[in-house]
Amino acid sequence: MxxxxxxxxxxxxxxxxxxxxxxxxxxxxxxxxxxxxxxxxxxxxxxxxxxxxxxxxxxxxxxxxxxxxxxxxxxxxxxxxxxxxxxxxxxxxxxxxxxxxxxxxxxxxxxxxxxxxxxxxxxxxxxxxxxxxxxxxxxxxxxxxxxxxxxxFAEILRAIDSLQLTENKKVATPADWQSGGDCMVLPTLKEEEAASLFPKGISVKPLPSGKSYLRVTPQP
Structure with missing residues (x-):
């Protein structure tokens, strides 16, 4: 295994x-x-x-x-x-x-x-x-x-797109993501580093918890 x-x-x-x-x-x-x-x-x-x-x-x-x-x-x-x-x-x-x-x-x-x-x-x-x-x-x-x-096999190709993107970029892909769609900024990235890595901008989704972990950016 x-x-x-x-x-x-x-x-x-x-x-x-x-x-x-x-x-x-x-x-x-x-x-x-x-x-x-x-x-x-x-x-x-x-x-x-x-x-x-x-x-x-x-x-x-x-x-x-x-x-x-x-x-x-x-x-x-x-x-x-x-x-x-x-x-x-x-x-x-x-x-x-x-x-x-x-x-x-x-x-x-x-x-x-x-x-x-x-x-x-x-x-x-x-x-x-x-x-x-x-x-x-x-x-x-x-x-x-x-x-x-x-x-x-369409799902397998989609997963490969995600693997190849996230291998080189500090993002994750959300549920049902397709190539070209918005991505999630890794929660391990500090705000300053994230801002420099994603010049297209980052939006934070408001949540009842008040925590700002849902950070979205256009696909880099």
């Missing part, structure tokens, strides 16, 4: 683009690893097709994408044809690799097994995990969905 802020494991795995060492493959990019219960299953097919169509959005954010399923590379390669067909993806080359984790070694290491969902042999399937990794190879976000619930 990897906790937020931990260095993400530098595993060596077989994928649909050959054997990779994770840190070397990631390089100086952000990364997203998302796992799937099994090949040739309906929800997984919709998810991988959706990500394939969203690749320009991930690339715009300097995010490399890699998927995982507990089946073989040979199985993945055949499944890709279904994914491309479902998503209307016409390019010959699939835009991101899929990890083969037949022994469930990586699923166990990363805490991705769903005990309530099992394959035909009674083995637990991987849940729908999402891991976002920074260029420094640190885990910045993790989400675990059960096998029966497909992911909302």
């Amino acid at each position: 990897v906790n937020l802020g931990d260095e993400f494991p530098n595993f060596k795995v077989n994928t649909t683009i050959g054997t990779i060492q994770f840190h070397e493959w990631l390089g100086d990019s952000w990364g997203i690893l998302f796992s799937h219960p099994a090949d040739f299953t309906p929800v997984c097919t919709t998810e991988l097709a959706r990500v394939a169509n969203l690749m320009p959005e991930f690339e715009k954010r300097n995010v490399k994408v890699i998927a995982l399923s507990c089946d073989s590379v040979e199985s993945h390669s055949k499944w890709i044809e279904d994914i491309k067909s479902y998503g209307g993806h016409v390019a010959d080359k699939f835009p991101y690799p899929i990890i083969a984790d037949e022994g469930r070694d990586l699923a166990v290491q990363l805490g991705m097994l769903d005990p309530d969902e099992r394959d035909k042999d009674g083995l637990p399937l991987t849940c729908r995990a999402v891991f976002v990794i920074s260029p420094t190879k640190r885990l910045k976000l993790s989400i675990l969905y059960p096998a029966t619930t497909g992911r909302n």
